[in-house]
Amino acid sequence: MWWRSASFIMDRQQNEAALKGDTIAPTDSSISNPNPNPNPKTSAYYETRAAHHGVVTSDWLAQAQAAIGPDPDPLPQLRPDPDKPFSVINEFNNWRKQPHLAEAVAAIRALAAVIRSSQATTMMQLEIELKKASDSLKSWDATSISLTAGCDLFMRYVTRTSALEYEDFNSAKSRLIERAEKFGEISYKARKVIAMLSQDFIFDGCTILVHGFSRVVFEVLKLAAQNKKLFRVFCTEGRPDRTGLRLSNELAKLDVPVKLLIDSAVAYTMDEVDMVFVGADGVVESGGIINMMGTYQIALVAHGMNKPVYVAAESYKFARLYPLDQKDLAPALRPIDFGVPIPSKVEVERSARDYTPPQYLTLLFTDLGVLTPSVVSDELIQLYL
Amino acid sequence: MPDVQALVNEFVNLLKKRKIEGSQATAKQTAELLRSVISHQRVPHTNQATSLINAVRAVGEQIIDANPIELSVGNIVRRVLHIIREEDLSLVTDAMAGFGMSATSDDEDDVDRDDQPALSAAAVAAAARSTLRPPSLQTLLEDVTDSAALPPTPSSTGDSDGKSRSVEKGTRGRKLKHDVIEAVNELIQDITSCHEQIAEQAVEHIHQNEVILTLGSSKTVFEFLCAAKEKKRSFKVVVAEGAPRYRGHLLAKELAARGLQSTVIADSACFAMISRVNMVIIGAHAVMANGGVIAPIGLHMVALAAHRHAVPFVVLAGSHKLCPLYPHNPHVLLNELRSPSELLDFGEFSDLMDSATSLGSLYVVNPAFDYVPPDLVSLFITDTGGHNPSYMYRLIADYYSADDLVVKQRPTTGS
Numbered sequence: 019m020w021w022r023s024a025s026f027i028m029d030r031q032q033n034e035a036a037l038k039g040d041t042i043a044p045t046d047s048s049i050s051n052p053n054p055n056p057n058p059k060t061s062a063y064y065e066t067r068a069a070h071h072g073v074v075t076s077d078w079l080a081q082a083q084a085a086i087g088p089d090p091d092p093l094p095q096l097r098p099d100p101d102k103p104f105s106v107i108n109e110f111n112n113w114r115k116q117p118h119l120a121e122a123v124a125a126i127r128a129l130a131a132v133i134r135s136s137q138a139t140t141m142m143q144l145e146i147e148l149k150k151a152s153d154s155l156k157s158w159d160a161t162s163i164s165l166t167a168g169c170d171l172f173m174r175y176v177t178r179t180s181a182l183e184y185e186d187f188n189s190a191k192s193r194l195i196e197r198a199e200k201f202g203e204i205s206y207k208a209r210k211v212i213a214m215l216s217q218d219f220i221f222d223g224c225t226i227l228v229h230g231f232s233r234v235v236f237e238v239l240k241l242a243a244q245n246k247k248l249f250r251v252f253c254t255e256g257r258p259d260r261t262g263l264r265l266s267n268e269l270a271k272l273d274v275p276v277k278l279l280i281d282s283a284v285a286y287t288m289d290e291v292d293m294v295f296v297g298a299d300g301v302v303e304s305g306g307i308i309n310m311m312g313t314y315q316i317a318l319v320a321h322g323m324n325k326p327v328y329v330a331a332e333s334y335k336f337a338r339l340y341p342l343d344q345k346d347l348a349p350a351l352r353p354i355d356f357g358v359p360i361p362s363k364v365e366v367e368r369s370a371r372d373y374t375p376p377q378y379l380t381l382l383f384t385d386l387g388v389l390t391p392s393v394v395s396d397e398l399i400q401l402y403l
Numbered sequence: 404m405p406d407v408q409a410l411v412n413e414f415v416n417l418l419k420k421r422k423i424e425g426s427q428a429t430a431k432q433t434a435e436l437l438r439s440v441i442s443h444q445r446v447p448h449t450n451q452a453t454s455l456i457n458a459v460r461a462v463g464e465q466i467i468d469a470n471p472i473e474l475s476v477g478n479i480v481r482r483v484l485h486i487i488r489e490e491d492l493s494l495v496t497d498a499m500a501g502f503g504m505s506a507t508s509d510d511e512d513d514v515d516r517d518d519q520p521a522l523s524a525a526a527v528a529a530a531a532r533s534t535l536r537p538p539s540l541q542t543l544l545e546d547v548t549d550s551a552a553l554p555p556t557p558s559s560t561g562d563s564d565g566k567s568r569s570v571e572k573g574t575r576g577r578k579l580k581h582d583v584i585e586a587v588n589e590l591i592q593d594i595t596s597c598h599e600q601i602a603e604q605a606v607e608h609i610h611q612n613e614v615i616l617t618l619g620s621s622k623t624v625f626e627f628l629c630a631a632k633e634k635k636r637s638f639k640v641v642v643a644e645g646a647p648r649y650r651g652h653l654l655a656k657e658l659a660a661r662g663l664q665s666t667v668i669a670d671s672a673c674f675a676m677i678s679r680v681n682m683v684i685i686g687a688h689a690v691m692a693n694g695g696v697i698a699p700i701g702l703h704m705v706a707l708a709a710h711r712h713a714v715p716f717v718v719l720a721g722s723h724k725l726c727p728l729y730p731h732n733p734h735v736l737l738n739e740l741r742s743p744s745e746l747l748d749f750g751e752f753s754d755l756m757d758s759a760t761s762l763g764s765l766y767v768v769n770p771a772f773d774y775v776p777p778d779l780v781s782l783f784i785t786d787t788g789g790h791n792p793s794y795m796y797r798l799i800a801d802y803y804s805a806d807d808l809v810v811k812q813r814p815t816t817g818s
Contacts, residue, residue, distance in 0.1 A: 175544045197544050204543065218731050333540050381693065381729075386538045387805070388729060390693060390777075392793035401540045 061350035063121065063162035063299075064370040066114055067259070104135045106151040107158050110165075120233070122168030122334045123202045125155060129172050130198030133191060141187060148176060161350035161370075163300030163308055167337040172198065174401060208332040208385035209234050213241040216330060216383045220247055224292040227252045227284070227320075230310040231261035232297020234330040236268060238383075239295075243272045250275045252291060256310065257281055258354045281312055285319045294320045298331035301384075302339040303398050305376035305391025307331065308347065311369060317378035326380040333384045336398055341373045407443045410436060411462055418469035418476070426475035426688060427622070430723035431594050433466065433479040438587045441483075441580065451579050452491035459483055463810050472739045472772075474689040474697070474726045477810060481727065483587060484807040490582040538805075593786065597721030598623055600786035602630035608717065608784070613638045613681040616714075618670065619645030619699045620654035621686025623719045627784075628684075632663050640665040641680060643673055645701065647745040647769060670701050677708040687720040691730045692799055694777030694792025696720075700770055706779040715781040722785050725795065727803045730774060743767035 109131045113124035132151040138144040152169035159165055176194060212234055220226070220242045226249055228235055242249060251269055253276055256262035262278065269276045279287055294316060298307040307313070307329050320327045341347050351368045360366060376391035383389075386397065414436050416422075423429050437459055444458045463480035470476060601623055609615065609631040615638060617624050628640060640658055642665055644651035651667060658665040668676055677683075683705060689697040696702075696718050709716040746767050755765035777792040784790075790798065 171540070171544065178541075201544065218729065221731065333538075333543060336540060385543075386540070387796075388692070390793045390796060392791075393796055396797070397540045 060352055061161035061370055062159040063165065064259075064350055064352045066121075067261075104131075106132050106155055110155055110158075119202065120205050120332070120334075121162055121164035122171070122332075123205050125152075125165045125168035126172045126198050126201045128155065129169065130195050133195055133198070136191075139187065141190065144191070145176060148173060160348050163337045163339070164335050167300060167335055170338065171334055171401075172201075205332060205334065208334070209237045211385040212330050212332070212383045213237045215388055216328065217242060217245060217247075219293070219328065219381075219383075220249055222248045225250045225252065225290055227254070227287070227291045227294045227316070228265060229254045229262065229294075229296050229313055229316055230256040231265045232330065234332065235295050235297045236265060238330055239269060239274065240272060243269075243274050250277070252277050252279055252287055254279050254281050254284060254312065254316070256312070258352070261310070284312075284316050288319050288323045288325065291320070291325055294325060294327045296327070296329055298329050298335055299371060300335050300337045300339070301329070301331050301382065301394050302337055302341060302373070303395045304340055305379065305382070305394045306341070307374050307379065308339075308341070308371055309374065311372050314344070314372040314374045314378075317374045321378045327378060328381055328383060329379055330383045333386045333397070336394055338398055338402060344373055347371075347373060407440055410439060411465060415465055415469040418466060418473065421470070423473075425622070426473065426724055427594060427597070427721065429470075429473050430475040430479050430721075431591060433476050434483065434587055434591045434594060436466070437462065437480065437483045438584060438591070441487075441583055441587065444580075446580060452487055455487050455580070455583065456484055459487065460810060467810060474728075475723050477728075478689075478723055478726055479590075480810055481803045481807045482590060482723075484810075485802065485804045486586045486590065487583050488804055488806075490586060491579060494579055494582070594721065594723050597723070597786045598626045601719050601721065601784055602626040604784055604789065605631035606634045606636060608682070608684075608789075609636055609638055610681075611636060611638070614641060614679055615639070616641045616643070616673070616676065616680040616683045616705070616709075617654070617685055618643040618651065618673070618701055618705055619648070619685075620650035621699075621719070623686045623721065624684055625654060625657060627719055628658060628663060629661055632661060638663075641676055642667050643670045643701070643705070644668070645699065646670050670704075673701075673705050674708045674711075677705075677712050677714055680709075680712075680714055683709045683714055683716045685716075685718055687718050687724055688772055689724050689726045690718070690720045690783065690795060692727050692796060693729055694780060694783075694795045695730055696775040696777075696780060697730075697772050698775055700773050703773040703775050703779075706775045710779050716775075716779060717782045717784060718775075718780055719784050722787065722798070722802065725785070725798055725802060727799045727808055739771040741769045741771050743769055745769055 106128050110124055110128035113119055113127045114121065116124075119127075129148060129152060132148055133144065136144055136147050138147055152173055156166050156169055175197070216238045220238075226239070228239070228251060239251060251266075251274055253262040253266040253269070255278060256265075266276045266278050296307070296309055296313050296316070298309045300308045302308060317327050339347070349368075350370045352370045354366060354368055356366075379391050381388055382391060382394070386393075414432065418429075423432060440458055440462050441455060444455060446454055459480065463477070463484075467477045467480065605627045609628075615628070617628075617640065631638065640655075640663055642651045642655040642658070644667055646669075655665045655667045685698060685702055685705070687696045687698050691697065698718070706716050708714075746769055752765055780792045782789050783792065783795070785798070787798070
């Protein structure tokens with residue numbers, strides 16, 4: 019059984035240790051300290067991802083769907099104590115701990131909590147407060163693109179929905195909070211829309227290569243299986259957090275024929291593959307994507323063999339970044355376990371993600387529709403102009 | 404409306420027998436047919452737009468089925484549906500502006516609207532207008548109603564129809580129909596004049612002493628080349644004959660009659676000639692949403708040759724050829740297999756082709772179209788100007804509304 023494997027247990031122990039560190043450390047920090055991340059050496063975003071996908075089952079997916087019911091606030095016990103000073107980072111970490119919530123949803127919920135606890139009396143004051151909060155959030159985990167994109171999107175919304183439309187400040191405030199609470203629903207709906215849009219592209223008898231675990235890609239494949247499409251999935255292993263194993267596990271439960279590959283077997287199997295499906299941690303302005311390590315080389319191989327590469331990503335992952343090459347991004351480091359001791363002289367590449375340039379992507383499936391990569395910059399320019 | 408049904412049947416017949424050639428003629432006749440459908444449609448007092456949309460959809464379904472390969476039929480049906488939605492919306496907006504505040508509690512599920520009666524009519528109108536626009540990042544946080552999840556337009560406009568009815572009953576019905584017919588007339592005008600619009604841009608693209616390669620014959624290309632010639636450009640044209648229909652011969656003849664130096668080559672000589680060519684200009688059958696082109700057979704080969712030698716590959720297409728669909732499986736879905744008589748004369752090899760006997764082992768395949776993927780196309784020239792293949796989505800968003808992409812109303816079972 020995969021979850022009993024030695025390297026996985028060690029990975030998980032490390033993750034848990036790191037997570038504990040995460041939850042304790044920020045309590046004594048406040049907004050005045052811009053970068054209280056206890057372990058700046060590793061990427062908090064990828065740590066949480068690994069931890070979440072360690073517990074991924076169809077049960078939590080069901081929970082996730084139930085959570086977006088009529089009650090917009092499923093976990094009221096997470097509210098911060100009234101006597102404790104409010105910290106946006108605490109709030110964010112509370113939300114982020116729930117595995118069914120996307121990172122951007124957690125960010126926007128945290129910002130909504132800022133609005134709720136705010137003492138501001140004018141729109142301008144509120145905006146400044148929000149700006150401070152979102153800056154501190156962004157600097158707390160600079161490696162998380164969805165966090166940055168979510169904060170930016172919400173800030174943009176606040177600025178545009180200024181008091182012009184609402185004479186009353188309080189009603190504007192309650193409207194902002196209401197929209198932020200609804201964002202979980204928007205994110206959930208986005209996944210449904212993407213799954214629907216991509217059904218046309220999955221034809222009977224096709225073979226799909228997927229890389230890592232992506233909630234959206236899983237949703238797409240699940241819907242295709244429910245629509246009685248006959249297809250076969252190749253899952254890469256997704257070292258080192260082995261997210262591919264988890265995806266294959268889930269797909270097997272849906273009775274989808276699935277084959278596991280080690281990450282280095284992609285080129286070997288590519289001639290059997292009809293299309294590559296990947297998720298994205300972030301979609302950048304060039305139309306390229308930032309995703310789990312290994313996506314770039316899969317896209318290169320697929321391009322070399324003339325296979326389409328489809329990306330499934332919600333539109334709130336569109337980020338205002340324009341990386342020119344792989345090293346242009348702040349590296350998101352994570353621990354990698356090789357199973358054997360590595361001599362200290364040997365350097366280890368520990369980055370968790372890579373950048374896939376747009377020319378290697380065929381189409382993006384987003385909740386805005388099926389897009390070519392060049393549409394991304396168009397959307398971003400429209401939003402931030 | 405029996406006379407309309409007769410018109411529809413006649414058109415369906417013509418389409419089925421492939422009697423209408425060329426996407427421009429098809430597009431124009433489709434638009435004219437839909438115009439008469441709309442003008443004969445009796446509109447009730449409520450839900451006028453919905454009844455018009457349903458009528459157009461019903462007819463559209465029939466004529467799309469009659470010739471699914473001629474994508475311009477579907478394009479025009481979708482354009483007309485979009486026109487109806489737009490005109491209806493602009494009428495509703497006008498009416499709301501006239502009323503002032505009475506229509507604030509629109510049926511959109513917004514909590515704030517109820518406790519905000521002073522919301523301006525302009526804001527309501529803006530919200531209504533945004534339902535026509537494709538979803539974008541800007542509106543992501545604003546509204547929960549999702550265009551893909553449910554078609555909100557007909558119901559919401561129908562509702563406000565009911566409200567506005569009390570004030571101006573008869574005039575509005577006639578006005579909507581009148582406006583729609585007016586807009587369809589404009590559309591027909593656009594289709595007729597698209598050749599001139601495209602040809603106007605010719606001098607910007609064709610330069611002195613250039614060599615242009617084209618394959619087969621397309622009216623758009625002919626007009627384009629002639630327009631450049633009329634503006635005193637001197638250039639040479641290489642025409643690949645376009646087997647098996649050899650329409651390239653006709654084009655070369657017509658060009659020579661206009662005083663343009665033209666050379667006829669065999670299709671198989673394209674690669675040999677391409678290094679001497681400055682630009683490839685062709686006409687398309689249809690342009691897909693990803694920027695791929697459905698073009699007469701043989702053009703994929705030309706496109707690959709042009710790509711190999713870095714020769715610009717320019718596609719001329721009127722906006723009626725712009726199709727909002729994606730070619731999921733282009734090799735199978737969007738092709739027509741024409742009669743073998745274009746390749747072989749009757750009687751030739753007929754003993755080998757007799758499938759009844761065991762000797763029948765010779766088959767003839769005569770596909771009509773090629774799919775040229777978007778990365779082989781350098782530029783599209785439409786009646787609105789030159790565009791990159793990756794820009795096609797924007798034109799599509801302008802011309803079609805997202806609700807109309809699937810014209811068929813019955814649920815398709817997983818195709």
